[in-house]
Amino acid sequence: MTSQNTWFETAVAELADPRDQRVWSVIVSLFGDLAQEPGAQISGGALTRIIEPIGIKPEAIRVALHRLRKDGWIESDRIGRVSMHFLTEYGRVQSAAVTPRIYARGPTPARPWHLLIAEEGAGTQVLDEVMLSHDCTPITRNVALGPGPAPGQIEGVLAFDVTPHTVPKWVQDRLCPQELRVACQSLFEAIQQAARSRPGDWSATPLQSATLRTILIHRWRRVVLRQPDLPAEFFPSDWSGPACRDAVFDLLDTLPRPAPQVLNNTA
Template identity: 60%
Template sequence: MEECPKTWFEACARILTDPQNQRVWSIIMSLFGDLAQQPGDRLTGSALSRIIMPVGIKPEAIRVALHRLRKDGWIDSARSGRASAHFLTDYGRARSAEVTPRFYTRRPDTPTDWHLLIAEDGPGQSALDEMLLTAEYFSLARNVALGAGPAPEVSVELMSFDVEARAVPDWVRARACPADLAESCRSLGDALEQAAALLPPEGEITPLQTATLRMLIVHRWRRVVLRMPDLPAAFFPPDWPGPDCRSAVFRLLDRLPRPALSELDAD
């Protein structure tokens, strides 16, 4: 039988833990991206373990994930006496900085100008596939992509022109907001509201507890927001839960102010 949480913190951690993604290296990157993204920011091995272990991740798994992140060039480590400290490499900071605005934007600015790219099978499709790897493009069909701003200079295999949306059929809304993404938004929104109801006053939450809960929120939000397209309101169904989920994320983060790194070792 599953053991019931004994404290508000254990209950919040269980509620906020992503039920679909417990890849430890990814959780660690969510933590660094939230708390230690600036040059000179370091998390000691002790603080890292004390933040992550309350969500059921064992020290061995943390060590394996850190080894992978060091090997892949995302994180580096240094020793000071008998202690170790971990920090983002230049590469890791740059990659984190690329997606940080999407995580922490409270009210996304929706572009007003749009363009279409259309490809034929063959080299044109390959060129379009490369464009779709960027966050600026949304796939309307296998060989059609919608992008923000005026039409750019593209390869000769692609057709491009500026467009204005005058009608958005339901099949486009379904592609922009698939059912599984809507369900992830609702599930996260519900978890955030449940956790918010359990939080004690701010002065009773320790820096380590704050760091753990922020890590769980950011990690789960990251998997949702990176799939949410920056499209005009007409592209979303009337019951789209994205805005409510976003608001719930920031309401809870505001109640859990980012702790100073020095507090995580002193706690």
């Protein structure tokens, strides 16, 4: 049985993404979960204490912060000898746009759908432009599926209101490719393993909670934002998304979200 003193380290190792971690993306996940509200700031010291247990070095954090400032996501101020970092207005808007998808606890409800078909070749550019302003999921280069009624007449695009009676395997495979299925199943198994080894009386410190929440949200975000927001019949039989979602929130519910000021004042 894993002891209470070592479970945190074990859980970090189990839950960390086995693929290369883009540090700037981890920081975006951290701010989106812990410091998305206007005025919320995370000190450089707190940022390091949260992320360093994942195996990310302070030098890599500084490089990632530089990139995020350059890209307009984050701003930084110095208060005495302390660096404080916070999301820009652009960063908050981008984070808020995906928050409902990341934190949604239930499946996509049944609703009307529409199908858009563009001519091969030049018509695909028109469809690309439509998808920039409509919530559509591409099926092939010239076919897309969207929620709700079909939009008004779009030159060069054939639109149908549809009800999916059958979804063939080739469509399921295009909407949910094997790589995404493997990533989701891997996260689900990692959470199950961490849950099995967790001592019954273990409780997280604010920093431990912040670290585990960051790992979990970051890894779940990389799954949920790549999966189309579609009902169950659009997914292959081996898709573990619903079970993985339940496991993510079962673990998150045991990790209280610490306030930024608490993290900034914790050594």
